[in-house]
Each structure stands twice: as structure tokens, then as C-alpha cells.
Amino acid sequence: MGAATTTVPRAQPHHPDPNENYLKAERGIMSWLVTLDHKRIGIMYLISVILAFAVGGAFALGVRLELFSRGRTIMDADQYNRAFTLHGVVMVFLFIIPSIPAALGNFILPIQLGAKDVAFPRLNLMSYYIYVFGACFALYSMVNGAVDTGWTFYTPYSMRTASSVIPMVLGAFIMGFSSILTGVNFLVTVHKLRAPGQTWTKLPLFIWGLYSTSIIQVLATPVLAITLLLLCLERFLGLGIFDPKLGGDPVLFQHFFWFYSHPAVYIMIVPGMAVVNEIIATFTRRAIVGYMFVAMSSLALALLGFLVWGHHLFVSGMSEYATMVFSGLTFLVAIPSGVKVFNWVATLYKGSIRLESPMLYALSFIFLFTIGGLTGLFLGMLAIDVHLHDTYFVVAHFHYVMVGGTVMGFVGGLHYWWPKMTGKLYSEGMAKVAWFLVFIGFNVTFIAQFIMGSRGMPRRYYDYLPEFEIFHKVSTIGSWILGAGFLTMLAMFIISLKSGAKSTRNPWGSAALEWQTPTPPPLANFIKVPTITRGPYDYHLATEEELSEQ
Amino acid sequence: MVSPDNFQLPEQLSTGAAEVDDLYMFVYWFSLIFTAIIVAVMIYCIVKFRRRPGVKAEPVGHNLVMELVWTFGPVVFIAILFHLGFKVYVHNAVAQEGAMEIRARGRQWLWEFQYPNGSTATNELKLPVGKPVKFIISSDDVLHSFYVPGARLKRDAVPGMYTNITFTPTKLGPMQVFCAEYCGTSHSGMLAMIEVMTPEAFQKFLDEGDKPPAGTSPEEYGATLYKKNACNTCHSVDGSKMPGPTWKGLWGKQEQMADGSTVQVDENYVKESILKPQAKIAAGFTTTQMPPFTLKDPQIDAIIAYMKTLK
Numbered sequence: 001m002g003a004a005t006t007t008v009p010r011a012q013p014h015h016p017d018p019n020e021n022y023l024k025a026e027r028g029i030m031s032w033l034v035t036l037d038h039k040r041i042g043i044m045y046l047i048s049v050i051l052a053f054a055v056g057g058a059f060a061l062g063v064r065l066e067l068f069s070r071g072r073t074i075m076d077a078d079q080y081n082r083a084f085t086l087h088g089v090v091m092v093f094l095f096i097i098p099s100i101p102a103a104l105g106n107f108i109l110p111i112q113l114g115a116k117d118v119a120f121p122r123l124n125l126m127s128y129y130i131y132v133f134g135a136c137f138a139l140y141s142m143v144n145g146a147v148d149t150g151w152t153f154y155t156p157y158s159m160r161t162a163s164s165v166i167p168m169v170l171g172a173f174i175m176g177f178s179s180i181l182t183g184v185n186f187l188v189t190v191h192k193l194r195a196p197g198q199t200w201t202k203l204p205l206f207i208w209g210l211y212s213t214s215i216i217q218v219l220a221t222p223v224l225a226i227t228l229l230l231l232c233l234e235r236f237l238g239l240g241i242f243d244p245k246l247g248g249d250p251v252l253f254q255h256f257f258w259f260y261s262h263p264a265v266y267i268m269i270v271p272g273m274a275v276v277n278e279i280i281a282t283f284t285r286r287a288i289v290g291y292m293f294v295a296m297s298s299l300a301l302a303l304l305g306f307l308v309w310g311h312h313l314f315v316s317g318m319s320e321y322a323t324m325v326f327s328g329l330t331f332l333v334a335i336p337s338g339v340k341v342f343n344w345v346a347t348l349y350k351g352s353i354r355l356e357s358p359m360l361y362a363l364s365f366i367f368l369f370t371i372g373g374l375t376g377l378f379l380g381m382l383a384i385d386v387h388l389h390d391t392y393f394v395v396a397h398f399h400y401v402m403v404g405g406t407v408m409g410f411v412g413g414l415h416y417w418w419p420k421m422t423g424k425l426y427s428e429g430m431a432k433v434a435w436f437l438v439f440i441g442f443n444v445t446f447i448a449q450f451i452m453g454s455r456g457m458p459r460r461y462y463d464y465l466p467e468f469e470i471f472h473k474v475s476t477i478g479s480w481i482l483g484a485g486f487l488t489m490l491a492m493f494i495i496s497l498k499s500g501a502k503s504t505r506n507p508w509g510s511a512a513l514e515w516q517t518p519t520p521p522p523l524a525n526f527i528k529v530p531t532i533t534r535g536p537y538d539y540h541l542a543t544e545e546e547l548s549e550q
Numbered sequence: 551m552v553s554p555d556n557f558q559l560p561e562q563l564s565t566g567a568a569e570v571d572d573l574y575m576f577v578y579w580f581s582l583i584f585t586a587i588i589v590a591v592m593i594y595c596i597v598k599f600r601r602r603p604g605v606k607a608e609p610v611g612h613n614l615v616m617e618l619v620w621t622f623g624p625v626v627f628i629a630i631l632f633h634l635g636f637k638v639y640v641h642n643a644v645a646q647e648g649a650m651e652i653r654a655r656g657r658q659w660l661w662e663f664q665y666p667n668g669s670t671a672t673n674e675l676k677l678p679v680g681k682p683v684k685f686i687i688s689s690d691d692v693l694h695s696f697y698v699p700g701a702r703l704k705r706d707a708v709p710g711m712y713t714n715i716t717f718t719p720t721k722l723g724p725m726q727v728f729c730a731e732y733c734g735t736s737h738s739g740m741l742a743m744i745e746v747m748t749p750e751a752f753q754k755f756l757d758e759g760d761k762p763p764a765g766t767s768p769e770e771y772g773a774t775l776y777k778k779n780a781c782n783t784c785h786s787v788d789g790s791k792m793p794g795p796t797w798k799g800l801w802g803k804q805e806q807m808a809d810g811s812t813v814q815v816d817e818n819y820v821k822e823s824i825l826k827p828q829a830k831i832a833a834g835f836t837t838t839q840m841p842p843f844t845l846k847d848p849q850i851d852a853i854i855a856y857m858k859t860l861k
Contacts, residue, residue, distance in 0.1 A: 076790075076791065077735050077736060077738070077792075078735055081732075081734070081735065081737075148734070148735075149732075150732050154693055154731075154732070156691075156692050156693070156709060157692040157693065157732070157733060157734060160691075160692065161734065162837045244708075244709040244710030244711075245709070249710070250693060250708060250709065250710070251708060251711075284599075284607055285601075285606065285607040286607035286608070286609070286610055287609070287610040288610070289610050289613075290612075290613075290616075290617045291610075293617050293621065315695065315704050315705050315706055316706045316708070317705065317706050317708045317711055317713040320639075320640065320643060323639070324636055327632055327635060327636060328632050331628035331629075331631060331632050332628070334624060334628050335621060335622075335624055335625065335628075338620060338621075338624050339617075339620065339621050341588065342620040343617075345588060345591050345592060345595070346616075347610070348591075348592060348595035348596065348599065349591075349595050349599070350599060350607065350608040351595070351599050351607045351608075352599065352601045352602075352605060352606060352607040353595065353596055353599050353600050353601060354600070354601045355596065355600075363592060363596075366588070366592065367585075367588070367589060367592070370584070370585055370588050371581075371585060374577075374580075374581035374584060374585065375581070377577050377580075377581065377628075377631060378574065378577050378578075378581075380631070380632070380635070381573060381577065381631055381632070381634065381635025382635045382636050382638075382639035383569070383570050383573055383634075383635050383636075383637075383638035383639040383642060383702075384570060384573055384574050384577070384635060385635075386570075386639065386642070386702065386703055386704060386705075387570055387574075387699070387702035387703070387704070389695075389704060389730070390695060390697070390704070390730040390731060391730070451557070451558060454558045454559055454574070455558065455559065455560050455699070456560045456697075456699030456726070456728070458697060458728045458729070458730040458738075459730075459732075460732040460737060460738075461737065461738035462737070462738040463738045463739065464738065465726070465741075537610075538609075539606070539607060539609070540606075540609040
């Protein structure tokens with residue numbers, strides 16, 4: 001017998017067609033769960049953060065409903081303390097930090113660079129599962145007694161409370177790694193995978209924003225990780241770092257915590273600003289005025305963000321000299337913020353403006369962020385901060401930045417890129433109704449909070465004095481309008497998925513690169529590797545065909 | 551028409567409040583005008599430059615001077631804001647010579663005050679009008695924050711260290727005190743009241759001490775003590791669940807203890823539980839530790855009399 005000469009046909013690895021629409025290139029649930037495609041990972045993040053937003057929003061509505069009238073309305077004090085804590089934890093760690101970078105960024109960033117994918121696709125998938133793993137810890141804590149410390153976990157209360165602190169803290173710790181890995185991935189991608197001709201001065205401002213954000217994610221998040229780990233060790237082993245009973249210092253925890261969490265504010269807001277650049281350019285058909293100043297202002301925010309954490313500690317017993325230094329540094333943040341607002345408004349001048357739903361959100365962003373920023377001046381001024389600190393004024397201020405800013409940016413970006421991501425159009429009329437409800441509801445909710453705050457209403461209060469009742473009532477009614485707005489938006493997107501008309505390649509007539517590839521994009525993002533010859537906003541250099549909405 | 555000053559800010563009850571309010575209103579009007587200008591320009595552009603067929607956007611030129619002006623121009627303004635904020639802050643932070651020192655101790659969930667003569671009070675402090683006072687603030691357990699909106703001042707009560715605030719009350723009548731740093735279940739119940747009185751009335755109070763108002767029954771006195779000593783932040787009187795056992799139906803009951811024994815709720819048990827709360831702990835109430843209270847016998851008797859009425 002001679003040696004067998006028949007060759008067994010080796011199983012050919014399945015290679016999906018790179019030119020096929022990314023939604024159709026592969027089928028089945030597993031093709032999503034283990035995908036390395038940045039677009040699909042972006043969509044999985046998107047679904048996750050929207051779920052988190054719904055959960056966090058439900059807690060917010062519960063908190064507002066409880067405060068509708070004095071005394072007990074729907075829950076007792078312990079349940080209320082858990083509700084506002086979970087609202088904060090879910091919104092910060094599960095929703096807002098991953099929202100724009102990990103969901104929209106994952107989808108759009110490589111396409112805007114002209115790349116096939118991010119630099120490390122496997123790391124990208126891993127960072128998603130780390131996020132899910134961390135979210136499981138948070139969920140475990142929620143069903144197991146939850147947390148009543150506030151999202152800040154201030155010691156020594158977080159040492160002593162009987163609630164489920166350790167699983168929640170571990171959840172935040174784990175999700176931090178997801179954030180770091182996404183940051184690393186984006187930094188490398190921007191440096192190494194730009195298409196031919198995609199120079200730094202031609203980068204879309206969305207990329208500049210995410211690049212700056214990634215720097216913060218990589219540099220600041222480890223500090224949070226260390227802090228949270230020390231907190232766990234202290235609770236487990238009685239280490240004595242933060243608890244004065246064991247010889248620790250509770251103010252040290254605040255320094256550590258805000259050394260991350262203040263830069264984290266820029267992890268939240270800079271991507272929102274980044275989205276607004278793209279929307280304004282597209283809906284004015286014009287480049288952003290002062291491109292390089294706007295790009296550098298993102299980097300400036302990222303760097304200044306590291307120097308101002310002490311303004312969270314103005315009344316904590318920190319030395320007067322330290323408060324002076326931090327107050328001075330805090331005011332510097334006004335400069336890059338102002339640069340952005342001035343340049344956006346200047347871009348409108350002599351543009352060709354169309355008020356479609358993404359643009360409504362971008363303009364709302366400018367208005368609400370201006371209020372959020374200016375109310376920051378009150379809080380940066382030491383004498384006024386001493387009065388306003390830990391009141392509803394602060395609550396309203398950061399909601400104007402985080403919701404009026406980041407959420408408007410996120411939602412605006414979602415509307416803007418929705419046709420590209422899903423291939424479907426949505427009902428513009430319904431989108432405008434949702435925008436109107438969100439805009440009105442948001443302002444009613446939080447303007448009432450500014451006033452009660454400056455009148456002295458402390459935050460995190462289960463019950464309040466009669467003189468504050470009218471403001472709480474107005475604020476709660478506002479929260480219902482806001483909730484109705486988001487529900488309308490959700491319904492609109494679901495209808496779009498089920499029966500939306502097919503989107504053209506470039507429904508907004510944008511000059512940006514991501515609109516030049518088919519809708520939805522092919523698996524490899526582009527049929528052939530693009531060569532970049534003009535900036536993303538150079539409408540005067542773009543061809544008729546590129547700008548065609550058909 | 552309510553003037554904006556009064557609408558946005560609480561009544562000014564101290565010497566420093568007016569300065570803070572002036573700064574607040576300065577920044578407020580600046581912000582309002584700035585926002586109005588931004589919105590006006592936006593609306594003008596939206597209307598004037600709305601998309602029209604055949605009209606293209608003007609390509610963006612580069613105007614370095616304009617960019618530099620709005621990048622570095624605001625520096626002057628924020629330097630002024632910083633300076634004003636710090637100046638008033640420091641001014642409000644330095645105690646006047648001869649200020650009366652009052653100790654303020656935060657505890658879950660009450661404020662304990664100590665006068666210079668050593669006498670103490672819970673959640674209720676009397677101060678003479680027009681005399682500077684310096685609060686030396688501390689905490690016995692977790693973080694709290696001593697917040698007096700009428701004086702525009704607050705400072706955290708940090709376990710393990712002393713902090714302070716100082717002001718001079720200018721108006722007879724009540725001044726509200728809040729706890730402004732989240733401290734657990736009854737955070738929102740951690741309220742105290744400062745009663746500002748004439749120097750003569752204050753001196754009389756210091757000489758005579760706190761007595762039940764004439765003509766009140768022991769039960770009524772007990773009910774006021776229940777609130778004044780912040781018993782209400784942990785013990786309900788209607789049976790609802792709070793960090794401590796409810797007082798409703800407590801009197802005369804056989805109470806189950808955490809160590810398994812049972813105790814008859816009588817005069818001795820109540821007295822011991824007020825003076826030495828950790829001696830006997832009721833079953834199911836081990837998570838929150840009640841601090842000891844220094845009450846005199848007539849006050850304890852009044853509380854017992856009140857408790858007896860809560861059937």
C-alpha cells in the first residue's frame with residue numbers, strides 16, 4: 001500500500017466579502033457577539049449605553065417623583081438615598097463615559113480616518129466585554145442591597161454603611177479598564193491608521209476631541225482604579241488610609257477621587273463638543289471657524305482638567321492657600337470653553353444653515369453649555385462657592401453641562417449618524433417633537449433647581465422645608481416633560497428601524513469622509529482605500545457628486 | 551414684582567452676606583447679558599443665513615486677530631472674577647478679634663452646640679445680635695457640613711480635624727442651619743436653628759439655662775425635647791421604620807435585645823438608653839450607633855411622660 005495520496009480538503013476559513021454592507025456581511029447572533037468589526041462593536045456599545053440611560057433615567061424620575069411633595073411620596077429615606085446614588089453611578093460609569101467615545105466613536109472614528117478598523121480590533125472587543133463584566137458587578141450590587149453613598153463614595157460613610165459598596169466599587173474599577181483600553185486603541189489608531197493624505201491638519205474635529213478624551217482616559221482612570229481598590233482594601237482589611245478611626249484622612253479620599261473624576265468631566269464633555277463640530281459644519285455647509293484653535297482647545301481642556309480637582313474641596317477643610325490656587329486654575333477652563341463657543345457661533349455667520357434635528361441638538365448644546373459654563377463662574381469664585389457648594393445650584397450646573405452638553409451632543413450625533421449606521425431614515429417631524437419636549441423639559445427641570453439652590457436648598461435631601469416645595473414641584477413636572485421627550489425619541493428610532501425609508505449615501509449633503517462611503521458602510525469601510533486631498537469641511541473644494549444628497 | 555436679588559438669594563442675616571450677594575448679582579447680570587448676546591447672534595444667523603437654493607456658504611477664512619482676541623481677551627475678565635471671589639472669601643474667613651467661640655459637633659443626625667461656659671444644646675443655638683461668633687466645627691462619625699444660608703457660609707465637619715466659620719448675626723430672629731454633606735439615612739433631617747436675640751436676652755439665657763416654658767405639661771415638654779434633641783431623626787412616633795426603634799407602643803413593652811435577652815421598657819431602661827445607648831441594643835437595630843445624650847433628670851422624665859402618650 002502506498003501512502004494515501006488523497007488530500008482531505010481543509011476547512012476553508014470563512015472570509016466574508018469586505019465590500020458587503022457590514023450589517024449583511026455575516027449573519028447570526030454569534031457573528032455579532034464575537035465580531036472584531038469596530039462598527040458592530042460600536043452598535044453593541046450603543047445598545048448597552050441606551051439601556052443604561054433608560055435605567056439611570058428611571059432612577060432620576062423616581063427621585064424627582066419622591067421630591068414632588070414633602071415627606072414620603074413613593075419611597076422611604078433609605079430607598080431615596082439608593083435611588084439618587086444609582087442614578088449617579090449608572091449615568092456616570094455605565095452611560096455617559098462610554099456613550100460618545102465607545103459607541104459613536106467606535107463606529108465613526110476609523111471611517112473618518114479612512115481606516116479599515118481600529119488599530120487593535122481584538123482589544124476593542126475585549127474592552128466591550130470588560131464593560132459588560134463591570135456592569136454585571138454593578139447589577140449584582142443593585143439587586144443585593146444597592147449603594148447609598150452617592151456616586152462619589154465619600155469616606156468614611158462608605159466605610160460604615162451596610163449597603164453593597166464593594167461590588168459597586170469593583171464594578172466601577174473594572175469598567176475603568178474598558179475605558180483605558182478604548183483610549184489606548186483610539187490613540188494608536190489616530191497615530192498609525194490615517195489614510196494617505198489624512199494629515200493632522202485635515203483631521204475632523206470629532207477625532208481631535210476623541211484624541212484629547214483618550215489622553216484623559218489613559219492618564220486619569222488608573223488613579224480612580226487605585227482609589228477604589230484602596231477603598232475596598234480598607235473595607236476588607238481595615239487598612240486605615242481614609243477612615244480617621246483607623247488613623248486615615250477622609251479628605252485624602254476626596255483628593256484621590258476628584259483627581260480622576262474632575263478630568264472625567266472632560267471625558268464626558270469633550271466628546272460632546274466633538275460631535276457638535278461635525279454637526280455644525282454639515283448643517284452650515286462650512287468649515288468650523290478657527291479650526292486649529294478649536295482642535296487645540298480640546299487638548300487644552302484635557303490638560304487643564306488635571307489641574308482643577310481641588311475646586312470640589314473648597315469647603316472640605318482644605319487650606320485657604322490651596323483653595324486660592326485651585327480657584328485661579330479653575331478659571332483657566334473658561335478660556336478653551338469660550339474659544340469653542342465663539343468659534344461655533346462665528347461659523348453660523350455667512351453659513352448656509354438648515355435646521356434639521358441634529359442641528360437643533362447642536363444649537364441646544366451651544367445654548368445649554370453656555371449656561372452650564374457661566375454658572376461655573378459662580379462656583380469658581382470662592383466667596384460664592386462657599387454659599388452654593390453642595391446645593392441644588394451645583395446639581396443644576398453640572399446637569400447643564402452633562403445633559404445640556406454631553407447628552408445633547410450624544411443624541412445629536414445619534415440623529416446625525418443614524419442613517420449611516422442603520423441605513424434607515426427617521427421621521428424628521430417626530431424627531432423635532434422629541435427635541436422640543438427634551439429642550440423644554442430639561443430647562444424647566446433645572447432652572448427651578450438653580451433658583452432653589454441659590455436660595456439654600458442642599459442637595460441629596462430626602463425631605464425639604466416648605467419654602468422649597470414650589471421649586472421641587474416645578475422641577476418634577478419638568479422631569480416628566482423631559483422623560484416624555486426621550487420616550488418619543490425612542491419610539492421614533494424604533495419606528496425607523498422597523499419601517500424607515502432607505503437612506504441614501506449622504507442624506508445631509510455633507511463633505512465629510514464618512515458620508516462618501518456607501519450607506520451602511522461596507523465591512524472594510526471603503527470599497528477602495530481613500531486618498532484624502534481636502535479637509536472634511538472644505539465645501540468649496542468638494543465636488544457636486546460628493547455633496548449630492550441622492 | 552419680586553426683585554431678582556430677593557428671588558434668587560435667601561435673606562441676608564450676617565455682616566458678610568451682602569458682599570457675597572453683590573458678587574453673585576454681578577456674575578448673574580454678566581452671565582445673563584453674555585447668554586443673551588450669544589442667543590441673539592445665533593438667532594440672527596439662523597434667520598439671515600438659512601439655506602436658500604443657489605446660495606452657498608462663504609468659505610471660512612482665517613482671522614488670527616479675532617481668534618487671539620477671544621482666546622486671550624477673557625483672561626483679564628477671569629482674573630478680576632478670581633480676585634473678587636478670593637478677596638471676599640478671605641474677608642469672610644477671618645474671625646474678628648474677641649469673637650465668641652461656639653463648638654458645633656456634627657453627628658448622625660444632629661448638631662450639638664457648646665457655649666463658652668460649657669453648657670450644651672442640641673439643634674438649637676441662641677446667639678446675641680451684632681456680636682461676632684466663631685464656630686469650631688467637628689464631627690463624631692462621618693462627614694457633615696455646617697451650612698448657614700443666611701450668612702452665605704458653610705464648612706465641612708470632618709472627623710479627625712477642626713474646621714471653622716465665622717460671622718456676625720445682624721438680625722433678630724431665626725437662622726436656619728442645614729447639613730450640606732450627605733451623611734446617611736436622615737441627612738435631610740439634620741437641621742438646626744440659630745435663634746438670634748438681644749444681648750440682654752442672651753445673657754439672661756446663659757445665666758438661667760434652658761427651662762421648660764411656663765405652663766407646659768411634662769408631656770408637651772417631652773414632645774419638644776423629642777424634636778430639639780433630634781430623637782426624631784431616628785425614632786418615629788407613628789410606627790414607621792427608621793434607624794432606631796419606634797416610640798409608638800414602646801412604653802411597657804417586652805423588648806427583644808440583640809443578644810437574645812428581653813427587657814421591660816420602663817423608666818430605668820429609657821434612662822439608660824439615653825445616657826448610655828450602647829448598654830442594651832434592641833434586636834434589629836445594630837447598624838446605626840446612637841450617641842450618648844447628656845440630659846438632666848427632669849428632661850428625661852418629660853421624655854418618658856411623652857413616650858407614655860404614644861400608645
